[in-house]
Amino acid sequence: GQQVQQSPASLVLQEGENAELQCNFSTSLNSMQWFYQRPGGSLVSLFYNPSGTKHSGRLTSTTVIKERRSSLHISSSQTTDSGTYLCALVYGSSGNKLIFGIGTLLSVKP
Amino acid sequence: GPKVLQIPSHQIIDMGQMVTLNCDPVSNHLYFYWYKQILGQQMEFLVNFYNGKVMEKSKLFKDQFSVERPDGSYFTLKIQPTALEDSAVYFCASSRDWGGADQDTQYFGPGTRLLVL
Numbered sequence: 010g011q012q013v014q015q016s017p018a019s020l021v022l023q024e025g026e027n028a029e030l031q032c033n034f035s036t037s038l039n040s041m042q043w044f045y046q047r048p049g050g051s052l053v054s055l056f057y058n059p060s061g062t063k064h065s066g067r068l069t070s071t072t073v074i075k076e077r078r079s080s081l082h083i084s085s086s087q088t089t090d091s092g093t094y095l096c097a098l099v100y101g102s103s104g105n106k107l108i109f110g111i112g113t114l115l116s117v118k119p
Numbered sequence: 120g121p122k123v124l125q126i127p128s129h130q131i132i133d134m135g136q137m138v139t140l141n142c143d144p145v146s147n148h149l150y151f152y153w154y155k156q157i158l159g160q161q162m163e164f165l166v167n168f169y170n171g172k173v174m175e176k177s178k179l180f181k182d183q184f185s186v187e188r189p190d191g192s193y194f195t196l197k198i199q200p201t202a203l204e205d206s207a208v209y210f211c212a213s214s215r216d217w218g219g220a221d222q223d224t225q226y227f228g229p230g231t232r233l234l235v236l
Binding site: 039040042044049050051052053054057095097099101105106107108109110111112 | 120150152154156161162163164167175177208210212214221223224225226227228229230232
């Protein structure tokens with residue numbers, strides 16, 4: 010079956026430190042989507058990244074299809090970055106579906 | 120970014136009753152989705168919907184579940200009858216397209232927290 014594994018499960022940083030979140034997948038895919046899930050539960054789309062590297066402010070996403078992995082890099086972390094980061098494999102042959110990882114819980118301390 | 124709205128934000132009902140969850144997708148989007156997240160667990164795909172039809176559904180999409188979008192109004196998820204295990208947060212999402220480009224990006228609503236007693 011389709012599998013998406015995220016690491017680490019949780020991460021604690023001091024403000025200003027960088028973070029590298031990993032996502033590994035075991036099946037072919039259309040793309041990878043990264044989300045930030047707020048403590049209240051709502052999801053914010055960060056990146057849609059089928060391959061290569063994309064940048065958005067302090068965030069960078071890199072997807073390497075051959076190695077079946079995608080990463081999210083957060084530079085100069087801030088306390089407001091705290092929350093859960095989810096990767097999701099964009100998969101499907103009759104319309105897309107997202108197959109989610111369990112998430113990385115990030116806590117940034119002042 | 121694009122906004123998806125969900126109504127209601129919370130719903131408490133007795134087991135066996137019917138419930139309808141409403142989603143107002145992004146205005147020019149053509150593909151619609153429902154996902155289910157039980158507290159502390161992984162988000163899971165339920166169903167996707169395009170051009171008035173279910174395209175794919177997961178094993179979680181039980182016979183008691185149905186979806187529709189009559190005349191371009193709300194995209195709805197109906198559960199009839201409800202069971203205790205249906206308690207979860209249900210997220211609606213929409214995308215412009217599918218097939219491997221940026222227009223596939225799925226945008227999520229804030230979720231409806233359903234509690235079945």
